[in-house]
Amino acid sequence: MFRLMKKILLIISTLALFGIFIFHNFASSSIENGVGQNTHNQIPTKEENMAKEIKETFLIEDGDTFAVLIEKFGLNYGDMLEIIDTASTTYDFTKIKAGKKFQVFFVGDVFRRFEYDIDTEEMVIVSKDSSWWSVERKDIPYEVTFAFATGVIESSLFMAGNDAGMQDRTILALADVFAWEIDFATVIQKGDSFSLIYEKRIRNEEEWPDGNILVATFSNQGKKYTAVRFVDQDGGVGYYAIDGTSLQKPFLKAPVKYSRITSGYSNARFHPVIGQTTAHLAIDYAAPIGTPILATGDGLVITASWNGGYGNFISIRHNNTWDTHYAHLSRYAVKVGDRVSQGDVIGYVGSTGWSTGPHVHYEMVKNGTKVNPLTVKLPAGDPIKDEWKDLFEAKKQEFLAFFAS
Numbered sequence: 085m086f087r088l089m090k091k092i093l094l095i096i097s098t099l100a101l102f103g104i105f106i107f108h109n110f111a112s113s114s115i116e117n118g119v120g121q122n123t124h125n126q127i128p129t130k131e132e133n134m135a136k137e138i139k140e141t142f143l144i145e146d147g148d149t150f151a152v153l154i155e156k157f158g159l160n161y162g163d164m165l166e167i168i169d170t171a172s173t174t175y176d177f178t179k180i181k182a183g184k185k186f187q188v189f190f191v192g193d194v195f196r197r198f199e200y201d202i203d204t205e206e207m208v209i210v211s212k213d214s215s216w217w218s219v220e221r222k223d224i225p226y227e228v229t230f231a232f233a234t235g236v237i238e239s240s241l242f243m244a245g246n247d248a249g250m251q252d253r254t255i256l257a258l259a260d261v262f263a264w265e266i267d268f269a270t271v272i273q274k275g276d277s278f279s280l281i282y283e284k285r286i287r288n289e290e291e292w293p294d295g296n297i298l299v300a301t302f303s304n305q306g307k308k309y310t311a312v313r314f315v316d317q318d319g320g321v322g323y324y325a326i327d328g329t330s331l332q333k334p335f336l337k338a339p340v341k342y343s344r345i346t347s348g349y350s351n352a353r354f355h356p357v358i359g360q361t362t363a364h365l366a367i368d369y370a371a372p373i374g375t376p377i378l379a380t381g382d383g384l385v386i387t388a389s390w391n392g393g394y395g396n397f398i399s400i401r402h403n404n405t406w407d408t409h410y411a412h413l414s415r416y417a418v419k420v421g422d423r424v425s426q427g428d429v430i431g432y433v434g435s436t437g438w439s440t441g442p443h444v445h446y447e448m449v450k451n452g453t454k455v456n457p458l459t460v461k462l463p464a465g466d467p468i469k470d471e472w473k474d475l476f477e478a479k480k481q482e483f484l485a486f487f488a489s
């Protein structure tokens with residue numbers, strides 16, 4: 085079923101691409117051959133009218149404001165005010181960013197509409213019909229096919245992913261899928277391997293940022309993990325193991341991605357700054373200054389201030405049992421009282437307080453006692469609900485059948 089779907093999708097997308105290709109060739113050869121005469125005595129059809137729509141691309145340059153662009157589109161200040169007013173609940177055009185583009189459509193010299201990509205998923209369309217403005221926000225229409233990638237790690241996950249033809253965002257997404265199972269900062273070894281099926285997205289004949297990972301496996305030091313993406317009937321999205329248990333645990337394994345441990349959990353170690361032997365009830369992750377530090381779980385920011393040898397310090401209360409601490413930050417991204425979600429950036433790696441180099445000192449506190457983040461047993465997330473088990477099984481079989489083929 086899945087294979088058939090994939091085939092059909094591939095055929096459709098191939099035809100669509102081919103169609104566009106033919107059209108383009110025809111169009112360019114028409115221009116070359118000077119075709120365009122002999123049409124004056126024909127009544128234009130609606131399609132021909134549509135075809136007269138001309139698209140122009142406007143790149144937002146450094147310093148461009150929305151007002152500047154509006155003028156480039158041939159619109160005036162009054163138009164701009166009406167657009168901002170009509171779009172007020174849909175999109176804030178003061179947020180446009182240099183380097184992004186507006187696609188503007190004209191018929192003759194007359195402005196018809198513009199399209200702007202908000203991010204890789206959504207776009208906003210502003211149209212003018214006589215004097216009426218309308219604003220619409222919608223999903224970017226991609227042609228979606230499925231891609232398969234597999235790799236064996238020689239030096240790093242990034243290198244292996246790139247060798248497998250994966251975009252960086254998909255490599256990061258793969259690490260995210262397994263972030264609760266595997267600490268990519270420390271335990272990845274040469275010979276570890278991965279396979280995945282993900283959404284490849286095409287738009288206007290060009291490759292765009294990839295979509296979701298649908299199913300993935302990762303073999304780490306001989307242990308194989310599998311993740312199946314499942315959208316439940318309430319719209320919840322998650323990655324689950326083969327047995328339907330959630331891959332999402334309450335905590336990430338590490339507060340920084342792609343770092344290395346420079347000091348482990350120990351009851352007695354010599355401290356280079358204070359010159360004494362003390363306990364180090366934490367894990368130190370070395371990473372460059374400015375590397376984002378992530379909240380390892382959902383929670384409430386209890387402290388975000390200087391704390392002696394800890395330097396700039398953040399503590400998060402996750403629930404009645406758990407707290408996490410992050411020390412030696414260069415900067416804060418949150419303040420006391422903020423609610424944070426797992427994976428949110430709370431600050432940046434620094435070397436403040438008693439520190440000999442850029443790193444984050446990470447502590448986990450269970451019921452008021454510091455515990456070793458690398459060895460403590462963490463509870464699993466919620467499994468697939470009973471009512472969705474059949475649906476999950478069907479989805480899983482579909483993906484895995486494809487995977488095995």
Ligand SMILES: [Zn+2]
Nearest residue numbers: 366367368445
């Ligand atoms: Zn430390």
